[in-house]
Amino acid sequence: MKKLNFKNDYSNIAHRLVLERLKEYMDTSFNGYGLDEASEKAKRTVKDLIQTEADIHFLIGGTSANKIAIAHALRPYEAVIAVESGHIAVHETGAIEQSGHKILTVKPVMGKITPKDIQNTVDAHYDEHGVVPRLVYISNATEIGTIYTKDELTKIAKVCKENNLYFYIDGARLSNALVAQNNDLTLPEIASLTDMFTIGGTKNGLLMGEVLIVTNPELKPFVRHSIKQNGGMLAKGFLLGLQFQVFFEDNLFLKLASHANNLALKLQEKLIAMGYELAGVSETNQLFVNISFAKYDYLKDLCAFEVWNKTKDKVTVRFVTSFATKEEDVDKLLELLKN
């Protein structure tokens, strides 16, 4: 049997529509550096979706997008507030610090930041011996698969406004958040509550690409300079424009995310029914499940997945579904997990 794959949502080349679109344009010449008609068209599509005046930039990856957005926004003495589990705090090799900025971390609650911890962090920085907190970074969906509600986001936006903080959402898995069962947020609402946010393509069916959406007029000038300086400007920027046009047309991004979420939900329900203990309830396409060492030893040669944590008597593993996951693969995984 071919090894199953629940390792992550970026294991497959791309959705077939993406390659088909590229093939259609094989004989077309484009302007370089994203200043092409395909990118312009895709930007208009994004603006229609967010219903907000914004500058749109197509970037190549998540770390690059976070690094560019934050380096662009901050003065040297300004800092980011994020949860300890935030992607920028632990999985980007100090990319934010390389740009000169401290990340002030707070404990996450279900993977999420709270307005109170933001306020406390601001209050603790009152003079020139400390940095100036200036930007709140969150991920939605979070690094552990949970999502923010409209109420939560509104309260964070409020505390940001009151404290002169930019509010930035890393939306590497924003599509998955938007189609989650308990989601009550829309793209226009997200756009109006934040100063900048991204919508990820890499983990949702594109070859690669993140949309950076800048709504705060203060932050709009010279973003292209920041992109170029940080090595994030693709000579063939039209590749991103073409892909994101496919992505947003007919809501493909939501369809692909729904596909992934639904399979994760099925897996979650069945696992609970089978008596498995979850290491936190996920609302999107990532599941964290506790399994025995015996089960782990059995499974690891038959299925690709990540180990999240190990204790004396159990292993917490992560299963991720994606646009490319087949329902039969979920069934096969469930079969393997039967006792």
Add this chain to the structure above:
Amino acid sequence: MKKLNFKNDYSNIAHRLVLERLKEYMDTSFNGYGLDEASEKAKRTVKDLIQTEADIHFLIGGTSANKIAIAHALRPYEAVIAVESGHIAVHETGAIEQSGHKILTVKPVMGKITPKDIQNTVDAHYDEHGVVPRLVYISNATEIGTIYTKDELTKIAKVCKENNLYFYIDGARLSNALVAQNNDLTLPEIASLTDMFTIGGTKNGLLMGEVLIVTNPELKPFVRHSIKQNGGMLAKGFLLGLQFQVFFEDNLFLKLASHANNLALKLQEKLIAMGYELAGVSETNQLFVNISFAKYDYLKDLCAFEVWNKTKDKVTVRFVTSFATKEEDVDKLLELLKN
């Protein structure tokens, strides 16, 4: 008539073999971040070509590759020596300075650096009030289309060795240099003379991608950390591995570069015959030609190209050929340039 395109060598999606290869692997799952079998295979192919022990990394673009290589190699007080026209000095928005390093520039001679200017720059930096020159950056082919000879490269490598300088070649258009009529350098020779160099894919038929080849053992550790920190690590790194396998198989990279060079050569010869003045003799796929303002006004709506310089009575324009240029387009351009 469709507008002709001689603007640059990154206007078209990719060579058809590239997309075909991606299509073949649509149902395959890969490991993330370049740790996949396709990338491993492509690395072995590169090693066979350079016949040198080296670490190979597939990166996304030229500015990103230069920034990563240089940030990785240098201590904070160390600096780069480059010609004033060097890509890192003028067209990368201060990416090297963002990493904290000064670029010490010298006048180019036919687009190239001389051992004497390298030595003079080293000699001028002798105490702690100046930076420490530590890396020589050259582009081959150069920014104006000329190439380095084996003798030139050997002498630069020698002055580097004598002065404890790393020698790095930006090979965004290295394929074009390798197939130039007057080239007498091979890939193994380049690998043995330098500490690091790149081979560009973006400007020679790939969707995107540069190979970074690190031969100096001192520089090998932690390159992947530098890539990640600078936002240059693609989640779907296998996209680069798959493309570079196509690129190097059956010497496709040399064939595509020859195609581009040959059309540029034809264009150059015919233009000379027609009485046009060249603003320097190019040896690769870029031509710099002086035309009258009348000719410029006529041409600009019929053909895409870049303006390099304007004086009172003439315009220097750049024509670039690529893997996608058709011979008939060259003929059409010559037709337009007839008096």
Add this chain to the structure above:
Amino acid sequence: MKKLNFKNDYSNIAHRLVLERLKEYMDTSFNGYGLDEASEKAKRTVKDLIQTEADIHFLIGGTSANKIAIAHALRPYEAVIAVESGHIAVHETGAIEQSGHKILTVKPVMGKITPKDIQNTVDAHYDEHGVVPRLVYISNATEIGTIYTKDELTKIAKVCKENNLYFYIDGARLSNALVAQNNDLTLPEIASLTDMFTIGGTKNGLLMGEVLIVTNPELKPFVRHSIKQNGGMLAKGFLLGLQFQVFFEDNLFLKLASHANNLALKLQEKLIAMGYELAGVSETNQLFVNISFAKYDYLKDLCAFEVWNKTKDKVTVRFVTSFATKEEDVDKLLELLKN
């Protein structure tokens, strides 16, 4: 009555011997940038004291010294391990991050770092998505006035060696640590256990100045370049050399620190006898005492001190003694604190 001063140990110009020494040399011309005979002499004095082969540099202040030492030692992807209360982590306005480096923090135990937390931090950073821990930063005396024992320092040095970590001590108040009642460490031992450390003059009677001592041969080259690049090289470097000669002659540095420690100890003992609750037992010249709000309101106009923390029913205040504190001031403060 003149307001008492227990605010910090850098409120007074300098010990009288310092100004007298400067006056003696009013008619002497010195070489610039620390390359003078007074500095050379002071360096020899330091070497005699530490009995270890080392490079000695006289720097202007604590933040500057920490920033220079760490920026000098680390590659871009490398990080510092420190306690959450470490000076570099909270009171230097992101100076370390400005140099591009993340500080990985752990919980302090009595203000101190533990070998176990160092090891855990190293173990949590195993791939290119995280930074590379490379330097352990501690302060001795710590930020809350405690000191490290020889056993503790030896164990930290061991875990550093095992994990390829540089070990650096911020000795802004090292003199106070060396003369603390429970101290069992000598300067030669500190020099042999660490890769770099400082001895502070600013908080112990000099106009300003910290000695940076670099014992690890790997770290010795180009320190002066790092000093200059970070704006830390005094044109009149001889001012530091002259002062440090006074400082180390006849063990003035230990005498001044003993004076400060002894007065703090007296204050501590009397306060305990008077029924005050200490917010941690200090071993050097800083005391943290809990007082009522009534007492706080009474005291704040009569004595300068810092508020460390406030809760509903008490205020934790810091009293600091210094070379300039008079015993009668301690008596006056005790008088004011009587119930």
Add this chain to the structure above:
Amino acid sequence: MKKLNFKNDYSNIAHRLVLERLKEYMDTSFNGYGLDEASEKAKRTVKDLIQTEADIHFLIGGTSANKIAIAHALRPYEAVIAVESGHIAVHETGAIEQSGHKILTVKPVMGKITPKDIQNTVDAHYDEHGVVPRLVYISNATEIGTIYTKDELTKIAKVCKENNLYFYIDGARLSNALVAQNNDLTLPEIASLTDMFTIGGTKNGLLMGEVLIVTNPELKPFVRHSIKQNGGMLAKGFLLGLQFQVFFEDNLFLKLASHANNLALKLQEKLIAMGYELAGVSETNQLFVNISFAKYDYLKDLCAFEVWNKTKDKVTVRFVTSFATKEEDVDKLLELLKN
């Protein structure tokens, strides 16, 4: 005979009034970090002198002041324009680049920048592939001892305003410029024409210290954060306040600079009379004189000075006078230079 000293203007401890003032305050306690009454008083004195609304900061040295001012003012993609001989471009070990900023250099004319070269540099940077010129740096007096006229400064300020450039003067030797024979600029005029400038104390009789004067309201917020982050905040900031109060009281700064300039002028006139060739006419306290190798060999053991340049048949040496230079030393030097 004691060796003469014409090496630089920072060879002597300080003017005697400086040490006397410090001695007066030996028993006073001050607030830390420059938030003391002596500093406040000195700031008021500066404001009276410049007759302009400004924020005043006392800093420790020239490189530190330049680094702080520029890092504070610029966004990551913004650059400085300076002459090739500018102090920041050649004698600060890449301190500006360490902060992430490129220095765009132009050829000096008599050590000075021209409005035309500023405009040309701006015009050459029009898109996101180049940096954004944002600040013009000049030194007055210049690195070769010349001074800017009111007309020159006004024209530079105008081209700055027209191009959205900050105008910053490094005034390490501003006192010498102000008392130069051909000077027609006043401190209030300098304050009104620039966005920031410094007045140097280190090279004019203080132990150390530069005043940073920020007149542009945009640049005023958070300067103290930038100072602290860059290691430039002295714990005993009052040392600078006390010194600068002496410096500006009774125009001591102008008296000391006049003393230095007058001796340089005498030296210059006599040398010309004696047939020496100057390597440029200085207007302040630095002289650049061509001497034969024979004379050089004779002189170098009897007098300290710097070698500026060597050619086949002559040596250009620099003689610098200072507050501490005695007229008899000038006479002795002239005696030595007799043929």
